[in-house]
Amino acid sequence: MAIDDNESCGSRAMEPSASPKHSRLQRQKVQVFNEVLSRLQDLNLEEADLPGFEDQLWLHFNRLPARYALDVNVERAEDVLVHRRLLQLAEDLENRPAFDVRLVQLTSIVSEIGLNIEEAHVFSTVDGFSLDVFVVDGWQYEETGLLKGELQKGIMRSKEQPQHSLAAMNEQGQTVSGSVSSCVKIPTDGTDDWEIDVCLLKYENKVASGSSGDLYKGTYCSQEVAIKVLKPEQLNMDILKEFSQEVFIMRKIRHKNVVQFIGACTQAPNLCIVTEYMSRGSIHNFLHKQKGAFKLPTLLKVAADVSKGMNYLYQNNIIHRDLKTANLLMDEHGVVKVGDFGVARVQAQTGVMTAETGTYRWMAPEVIEHRPYDHKADVFSFGIVLWELLSGEIPYAHLTPLQAAVGVVQQGLRPRIPEHAHPKLVELLEKCWQQDPTQRPDFSEILDILKRLTKEKQAGYDGEDKSIDGFSPARKKGHH
Known part of the structure; x- marks a missing residue:
C-alpha cells in the first residue's frame, strides 16, 4: 500500500490493512516508517530525493514482518536503506548472499581474530527472502572494508567447497x-x-x-x-x-x-x-499443544526422570546444551527420557566450553554471553524446564527470544513463579537458575531433593487423581 506523497510526514493518517489482532503492531510500523522517512529526508540523502522513494520505502517495510519496525533504530535510519539494498541485491542469484558491514563500536585488539555475535535479528520477507542483521565484536581493525573482504573470501570458499x-x-x-x-x-x-x-x-x-x-x-x-x-x-x-x-x-x-x-x-x-519410538511424544507438545497438565506426584516423577538422565550424561562428561521440554520424550509407560543430541558435546579437558549453543528461552546467561561454561549450563536449563512443568506456559512468552536473552543477562530476568507452586520446588528452581553457575546444584543434588520431596508427598498426599498415569487432559492454570 503506497502512501499519498502530498501528506505531511508528521501527520500521516493511514488505515492499517491488518486485522484488528495486529492493528497495534501495524500502527507502530506506520509510526516507525514515518519517523525513518522524516529522518532520511532531514539528512538530505540523494536517494531520499528520488521520485517514488517514499513508496519504495513503504514497500520495504511492508514486505517484512511488523516486528522489523520495532527493531529499527530511528537514529540510524540510514541502516534501513542498507537493508533495502541488500534485499534488492539478493533478488539476483549471482549476488547471494548479499551483505554489508558497518562499524558499530571500536573494540580492543584481541589476541585471536574472531567475531562474536552480540545480537542477531532475522526477518523473513513475504516473498521468500531472509534479512539477517548481526551486531558483532572481535574485529581488530577500524576499517570495515577489510572485514567485508574477509567475509567475501569466506563466502567464496564456502561456494567452492563440495556441498557434502x-x-x-x-x-x-x-x-x-x-x-x-x-x-x-x-x-x-x-x-x-x-x-x-x-x-x-x-x-x-x-x-x-x-x-x-x-x-x-x-x-x-x-x-x-x-x-x-x-x-x-x-x-x-x-x-x-x-x-x-x-x-x-x-x-x-x-x-x-x-x-x-x-x-x-x-x-x-x-x-x-x-x-x-517414544509413543507419547514430547513434554512440550503435551503441555502446549495437547493443553495437558501434571499433577504434583507426576510432575515430581517427570523431573526425577530428567534429572537421572542428565546426571548420567554428566557422569560421562557430556553436556547436552539444548535441554528443553521439546527434547524430553515420553514412552508408553510414562517414562521420560532425554533426547536430541545434535548439539551435545563431550566436555573438553579444561572443564569449560565456549560458543553460543542452544535455545534462547532456556539458555544459561554464561552461554548467551559467550563466556566459558560447563555442565552447570544444563542445570540452568533444567530450572527453566521445571518452571515450565509447574506453569504449563512458554518461558517469557511475552518477549521475543532475543529480548528474553538480553533480559536474562542484563537484568537477571526469570519467569514469574506460579503462586500455587510447592515452596520446596520454588526453592529448587531458584537454585538452578542462579546467575552464578557455581551456586547451582549438580544433578545428583537435584535428584536427592526430588526424592525427598516425593517421599514427603507420598506420605501425605490424599488427593484423588482421576487421570491416566497422573496426566490431566486439561491444563490447570496458575496465577501469574
Missing part, C-alpha cells in the same frame, strides 16, 4: 575429515555394530518435519522405531557435523532415561538416525 564436506571429532578431539558423497565417517573403536541396513527399515507415518530433516514412525526388524531422515537437498557442513556428533555421542550412552540409540545409516543419500 564434513568435519567430525574423534575420541581424542582431533578433526576427522570426510565426504558424504559415499559415507559420513563416524569415529569408532571397531567394536560397534550400529550401521543400519536401510532395506530393513519400514516407514509408516511422518511424525514431524523440520528444515533439515523429517521424523517418521517406523519399524526396524519388527521393532517400533523413530527414524530421523536428513533431507539430501538441505545438506551442508553444519548439518552433517551435527549428524556426525549426534551419532558419535548417542552410540556411547545407554540409560533408561536417555532415548535409546538403535543405529544410523551413514551412506548418502540415506542419512538417518534410528532410535526407540
